[in-house]
Amino acid sequence: MSPTREKPTVLVVDDSAVIRKMIAPVVSKLGYRPVMAENGDEAIRQIHAVHVDALLLDISMPGRSGIEVLQYLRKNNFLLPVIMISGSGDISQAVQCIKLGAYEYLTKPVDRNRLEITLKNALSESALKEKVRLLSAAMDQSPIAVVITDTLGNIEYTNTAFSALGCLMNEKDSGTPVTLIKAEAVPDDFQGKLRETIASGQAWQGEFSRRCKNGDLCWQQAIISPVLNSAGAVSHVLALMQDITAVRKNQEALAESNKRFKELSDLLPQPVFETDQKGTVTYSNRAGLTAFGYTEDDLDKGIHALRLFAPEERPGIEKNMRGREFGSHEYTAIKRDGRRFPVLVYSAPIAGKIGTAGLRGLVIDITERKEAEERVQENQKKYHNLFQAIPDAIIVADVDTGSLVEWNRQALLLFEYSPEELAGMTITGLYPQEFRSVSENYYKSALQQKAGTLETQIVTRHGLRIDVHISSSTFTAAGQRRFVSIIRDITEQKKSESLIRENIRLKNDFISTVSHELRTPLFSILGFTSTIMRDYEELDRDTMMEFLKIIHDESSRLSALIEDVLMISKIDSGRVSYKKSRIDPSSTLAEVCRSLKKRAEEKEIVLKLELHATSAEIYADPDALKQAAINLIGNALKFTPPGGRVSVLLSQNEEALSICVEDSGPGIPEADLEKIFEKFYRVNRPGEEIEGTGLGLPIVKEIIEAHQGTVTVTSRLQEGTTFTVRLPLIKTKTEAAA
Amino acid sequence: MRPEDKSILLVDDSANARRLTAYILKKAGYAVAEVANGIEALDYCELHRPDLILCDIMMPVMNGMEFREKLLAHHEHRKIPFIFLTARAQAHELVEGEQLVPLAYITKPVEPDSILEIVGRHLQ
Numbered sequence: 072m073s074p075t076r077e078k079p080t081v082l083v084v085d086d087s088a089v090i091r092k093m094i095a096p097v098v099s100k101l102g103y104r105p106v107m108a109e110n111g112d113e114a115i116r117q118i119h120a121v122h123v124d125a126l127l128l129d130i131s132m133p134g135r136s137g138i139e140v141l142q143y144l145r146k147n148n149f150l151l152p153v154i155m156i157s158g159s160g161d162i163s164q165a166v167q168c169i170k171l172g173a174y175e176y177l178t179k180p181v182d183r184n185r186l187e188i189t190l191k192n193a194l195s196e197s198a199l200k201e202k203v204r205l206l207s208a209a210m211d212q213s214p215i216a217v218v219i220t221d222t223l224g225n226i227e228y229t230n231t232a233f234s235a236l237g238c239l240m241n242e243k244d245s246g247t248p249v250t251l252i253k254a255e256a257v258p259d260d261f262q263g264k265l266r267e268t269i270a271s272g273q274a275w276q277g278e279f280s281r282r283c284k285n286g287d288l289c290w291q292q293a294i295i296s297p298v299l300n301s302a303g304a305v306s307h308v309l310a311l312m313q314d315i316t317a318v319r320k321n322q323e324a325l326a327e328s329n330k331r332f333k334e335l336s337d338l339l340p341q342p343v344f345e346t347d348q349k350g351t352v353t354y355s356n357r358a359g360l361t362a363f364g365y366t367e368d369d370l371d372k373g374i375h376a377l378r379l380f381a382p383e384e385r386p387g388i389e390k391n392m393r394g395r396e397f398g399s400h401e402y403t404a405i406k407r408d409g410r411r412f413p414v415l416v417y418s419a420p421i422a423g424k425i426g427t428a429g430l431r432g433l434v435i436d437i438t439e440r441k442e443a444e445e446r447v448q449e450n451q452k453k454y455h456n457l458f459q460a461i462p463d464a465i466i467v468a469d470v471d472t473g474s475l476v477e478w479n480r481q482a483l484l485l486f487e488y489s490p491e492e493l494a495g496m497t498i499t500g501l502y503p504q505e506f507r508s509v510s511e512n513y514y515k516s517a518l519q520q521k522a523g524t525l526e527t528q529i530v531t532r533h534g535l536r537i538d539v540h541i542s543s544s545t546f547t548a549a550g551q552r553r554f555v556s557i558i559r560d561i562t563e564q565k566k567s568e569s570l571i572r573e574n575i576r577l578k579n580d581f582i583s584t585v586s587h588e589l590r591t592p593l594f595s596i597l598g599f600t601s602t603i604m605r606d607y608e609e610l611d612r613d614t615m616m617e618f619l620k621i622i623h624d625e626s627s628r629l630s631a632l633i634e635d636v637l638m639i640s641k642i643d644s645g646r647v648s649y650k651k652s653r654i655d656p657s658s659t660l661a662e663v664c665r666s667l668k669k670r671a672e673e674k675e676i677v678l679k680l681e682l683h684a685t686s687a688e689i690y691a692d693p694d695a696l697k698q699a700a701i702n703l704i705g706n707a708l709k710f711t712p713p714g715g716r717v718s719v720l721l722s723q724n725e726e727a728l729s730i731c732v733e734d735s736g737p738g739i740p741e742a743d744l745e746k747i748f749e750k751f752y753r754v755n756r757p758g759e760e761i762e763g764t765g766l767g768l769p770i771v772k773e774i775i776e777a778h779q780g781t782v783t784v785t786s787r788l789q790e791g792t793t794f795t796v797r798l799p800l801i802k803t804k805t806e807a808a809a
Numbered sequence: 810m811r812p813e814d815k816s817i818l819l820v821d822d823s824a825n826a827r828r829l830t831a832y833i834l835k836k837a838g839y840a841v842a843e844v845a846n847g848i849e850a851l852d853y854c855e856l857h858r859p860d861l862i863l864c865d866i867m868m869p870v871m872n873g874m875e876f877r878e879k880l881l882a883h884h885e886h887r888k889i890p891f892i893f894l895t896a897r898a899q900a901h902e903l904v905e906g907e908q909l910v911p912l913a914y915i916t917k918p919v920e921p922d923s924i925l926e927i928v929g930r931h932l933q
Contacts, residue, residue, distance in 0.1 A: 583897070587867060590896035591823055594917035598829040601921050606836070621825045 078104040079124035079194055084114040084140065085156070086132040090179075094127060097183055101190060111135025115143055118151075125194050126153040127186075128173075130164065138164075141171045150200075152193035156181055216312040219298070222305055236291075236314055269297045269308055278315065290319040342434040348427065350376045350392075362436060364407035376430070381405050392430070395420070404434070413441045463559045466498065470518065470545060470552035473497035485560060487532040498554060503530040514554060517543040529558065538565050584751045588632055588765070592625035635766035638698075639750060642773045649692035649777055653801060656689055656696065656728060657682045657721055663700040664719060670708055677716045678708070684723035688801045691778050699774045700730070702767040703794050707734035710792070723800060727780075730796040738788035747784065748772045771796075815932050816840040818859035820850045820876065821894070822868040826917070830863065830894065833921040834928065847871025851879055854886050861932055863915075863924075866895040890931040894924070 081103045083094050091107050098105035106121065108114040110132050117123065126144075130137035141153055152174040157164060165176040174193045177185065210217055216233035220226050268275040274296035280288050292315045298307035333356075336343045342359030346352050352374045360366060363379055377385045381403040391400060397418050404414040418432030458465060464482035468475050475493050483490065486501060502510045506527050513525045525541045543556040599618045603610065610618070641647045664680045671678035707717040715735040722729050739747060739754055746752045751765035771794075775782045780798040817839045821827040824845075831841045842859065844850045846868045853859075862880075866873035873893060881887050896917040913927055 587896045590917045591826065594896060594919065595823075595825040595829055597918040598826075598833070598921055602829070602832060602836075605921070621828065625825060 078102060080104045080106055080122060081125045081127060081190065081194075082106045082108060082114060082117055082123045083127045084108045084111070084132070084137070085127075085129040086110055087129070090129070090156075090181075094181070094186070097186055098127075098190070101187060103190070103194070111137065111140040114140050118144070118149060123151055125151055125190060125197065127190070128153055128155055130155055130157045130168075131159070138167065138171070141168065141173060145172050150197075152197045154186075154189055154193055214313070216310075216314075218310040218312065220308045220310070222308065224308075227307065233312070236312060265295065269295060270305060272297050272299065272305065278319075287316075289314060290316045341436070343432070344376070344434065345421065345429060345431045346376045347429040348423075350430075352376055352379075353429065359434065362406075362434065363404070369407075379404055381411055397430075401437070404436075412436055412438045461557075463557050466501070466554075466556045466558065468498040468554045468556070470554055473499060473514075476553060482558070485531070485537065485558065486529065487535075492532070498556070501529050503528055503536060513541070514543065517545060517554060520544070526561070538562050540564075581750065584765075585632075585636055588751070589629065592629045592632070595625040596622050596629070632766075635770060638770055639766055639773075642770070647773075647777070649695055651690050651692050651778075653688050654691055654693050654696070656687065656691070656730070656798070657685055659693055659696050660700055660719060660721055660730065663697055663704060667701070667704055667708060670705075671717065674708065674711070674713045674715075676708055676711050676713065678704075679716070679718040681718065681720045684721050684728060687721075687723045687728050689728055689778070689798050690801055691798065695774045695777070699771045699796070702771045703730075703732045703796070706767055707732050707736065707792070707794075710734065710736040712736065726800060727797045728800050730798075731793055732795075733791060733793040735791045738790055739784070739786040739792055740788065741786075744784060744786060748782075815860040816842065816857070817928065818850060818853060818857075818862045818864075819843045820845075820847065820862065820864040820868070820873065822846055822865060826865070829921075830924065833924055834863075837925050837929075839928070847873065847876030847879070850876050854880065854883065858886065859889060861890045861892065861928060863892050863894050863928065866893055866897050892927065892931060894919075 081098045083091055083098065083105055084107075085091050085094070086109055088109070091109070095105040095107065103124070106117060106123065108117050112135050114126070114128070115135075118126075128137040128140055135143075137155060137157075141155070144151075144153065153172070154175045154177060155165075155168045155173045156177050156179060157168075158179045160178040168176050174196075175189045177189065210228075210230040211232075213230060214232055216236045217228070217230045218226060218233055219228040265275050274294060276292075276294045278290060278292045280290050282288060291312050293310055293312045295308060295310045297305040298309050300306040336356040337358070339356055340358055342362045343354075343356045344352055344359050345354040352370060355363075355365075355370055360370065365374060377388060380388055384402045388400075388402065390396075397420060399415055399417045401413065401415050403411050405411050413436075415435040415437050416432055417435075418430050420427040421429045421431050423429075458477075459479050461479060462481060464485040465477075465479045466475060466482055467477035475496050475498060478490075478493055483493070486493070488496070498514065499507050499510050509525070509527060513527075523542070525543075527539060527541065528536045529539050530536050538561050540559045540561045541556055543554055546553055546555060599622050603615065603618055638647075660680060660682070664678060668678060704717065704719060711717055711734045717732070717734045720729075720731040720733070722731070743752075743754045747754065748768050748771075750769045772782055775796050775798070778798055780796060782794060782796050784792065784794050786792040817834055819827060819830055819834070819841055821830065821843075822845050827843050827845070831843050834841045842853055842857065844853055848871045850862070850864070851871070864873045864876060871879075873895070877891060880889075880891070892913045892915060894915045894917065913931065915924060915927055
């Protein structure tokens with residue numbers, strides 16, 4: 072009975088309008104809705120048209136009789152209660168009606184009370200039947216097994232599903248006390264507890280396993296609840312049972328699968344993780360926890376994935392996630408204790424029912440790889456710096472093609488090509504034409520690891536040829552064979568070699584010249600002494616004196632020569648130490664002139680000293696200055712012919728002191744002027760014999776330059792020569808103040 | 810042949826050395842002509858034919874080597890015995906070309922007797 076129909080409908084079928092009018096109010100009064108039909112056909116039509124809850128059916132009617140209508144209803148499975156109303160009261164007719172399923176058989180005249188009660192009972196019984204029918208159908212169609220027992224456990228009802236459960240019942244079990252739960256996995260006191268729960272009016276719910284008829288272990292879920300009677304006492308026990316073996320098996324399979332997955336992922340050395348949509352880590356394998364320094368507890372408390380990365384990485388990670396840039400990314404991860412390490416993260420979205428449910432991925436700690444990369448980079452940098460810093464040019468070329476592949480800074484400087492130009496050149500192109508075949512042979516031997524070194528020339532971009540020393544070898548890089556040549560510019564080395572040779576030659580020349588200069592006076596000394604010893608008796612006094620004078624002169628010359636050679640030797644080796652002090656040069660000059668006065672007089676030369684700088688002071692070694700003055704004035708006297716003139720002039724300006732030595736000698740040819748300060752250089756003077764060592768002027772030059780001074784010479788042939796020495800003045804206090 | 814029949818040309822720029830050598834040679838009886846360099850020696854040879862030439866190497870104006878070269882070009886005098894008297898060590902290293910090689914070298918300093926001995930040997 073549907074609750075939407077407010078009033079039950081009662082169809083009144085009678086050919087008598089009087090009867091119909093009499094019955095309709097009774098039906099209405101009972102709270103039902105009366106619907107009328109005046110014959111059998113009309114009744115059948117109405118039944119089909121509207122829902123009818125009960126039928127009041129006259130038997131005797133024109134056309135289709137009440138019996139025929141009843142037969143039709145039964146035939147067509149209309150289960151509504153039918154109350155027959157008969158005018159005859161024939162017993163056999165009444166029996167026939169009851170057999171056909173009529174609810175009641177009333178005879179006319181119909182007692183109103185009797186009709187009321189009958190209709191009421193019929194309707195309520197019909198409703199009840201309908202309810203039971205519905206429940207029974209529902210029970211039988213339900214997949215859940217239903218068992219009702221009495222309080223002693225005797226089964227009073229089971230549904231189809233219960234039989235299908237096939238766990239418990241045989242036909243013969245029916246009616247016998249049953250222990251509903253014969254669990255193998257439940258504790259001993261389970262039955263008691265169950266009873267206790269039921270007795271207290273509570274429902275019990277649980278799962279248990281049992282052995283099925285076929286011997287398999289089945290799992291069942293049961294809800295067992297008490298059924299209370301109207302007095303509130305437990306009258307029956309209702310058990311709803313369901314076989315959950317398949318579910319349990321699925322659950323077990325899932326658990327097994329989860330376990331396997333967890334064990335497998337725990338075996339992985341790399342962290343594996345999952346996050347939810349908000350980024351909270353929902354799963355991490357053991358490696359993940361270890362790598363980041365967290366525990367399972369921390370994971371349970373909730374770790375946001377961003378916390379696992381360095382703060383500066385977080386905006387980038389968020390951006391990648393927003394942009395759905397999954398795949399692999401390098402990030403700096405951060406451990407719980409704050410330590411950082413580089414990682415490579417592979418991630419992919421977890422597809423949910425609606426959109427993305429989260430993220431799943433793999434983290435690879437790339438610390439070692441990074442360190443290795445850094446080491447490689449460091450080594451490369453080191454090699455590069457070394458390569459560039461080496462002061463020799465280095466060229467790397469391909470063995471097969473000869474093309475230049477790499478070069479250092481010095482190579483660019485040496486060859487003067489731009490990097491672009493070098494890139495288009497071959498290694499033999501760096502050599503001048505005439506050295507190409509030599510260089511080709513050299514590289515061929517380098518290929519056999521036989522190349523030593525090669526001294527050759529290279530040619531620069533601007534055609535300049537440079538002497539070089541080359542050493543080469545080969546190596547293999549990335550499967551390519553390369554020549555590497557270290558090219559050393561030996562221009563300077565060659566220069567210094569020739570300088571050394573020149574020095575040796577000069578030294579030999581010097582020794583040779585000195586020995587010549589020593590032998591010449593010795594020849595005279597030795598020869599004349601031998602002569603005197605041998606011819607002593609025969610020699611007259613004048614000749615003897617002449618010879619002795621020559622011996623004396625040559626000995627002096629030898630002595631002076633030795634002094635000069637020692638002086639030059641000291642100067643050359645830098646062993647001369649000047650004892651400089653504040654001196655007045657005028658007194659030095661006066662002393663020198665006094666000592667040379669006799670020599671001047673012998674040659675009838677006028678030696679004149681003019682001192683125009685009487686208060687000047689210089690910082691000098693007095694002995695060295697005296698030596699320089701003797702050499703200069705002595706030379707002037709030596710070269711000036713008898714009757715000539717030598718003047719020595721001391722003067723000063725603001726900066727310097729000047730000493731001029733002027734003679735009226737033959738002068739020095741212009742070609743010789745540059746050479747007179749060279750050691751042992753002597754001006755050719757035809758027909759004249761001028762003694763000297765050729766060391767006087769070089770000594771003067773050394774001394775004056777050691778005093779920060781200069782010595783210059785001017786000369787005119789047949790007129791005379793002037794040597795000028797300039798030395799820096801010491802500024803007196805008054806001068807400095809002025 | 811007596812020594813005084815032989816004439817010797819002495820070429821040396823050093824007056825003292827010349828004086829000594831000339832004295833030794835004259836004392837031994839030779840006729841000695843003295844000049845101070847190669848030019849003067851060549852001039853002398855234009856007019857005279859000495860029996861022996863005793864010549865220094867290191868001299869101004871014209872040194873001994875140049876003088877010898879010039880002399881060798883001079884047919885008449887090329888066969889005159891030629892002796893270098895020099896203070897140069899390894900004088901023979903200075904003499905380039907076989908033609909220039911003299912009869913002998915006398916290296917200064919030297920004992921007077923040695924000069925006489927060598928000169929005498931080459932005049933025989």
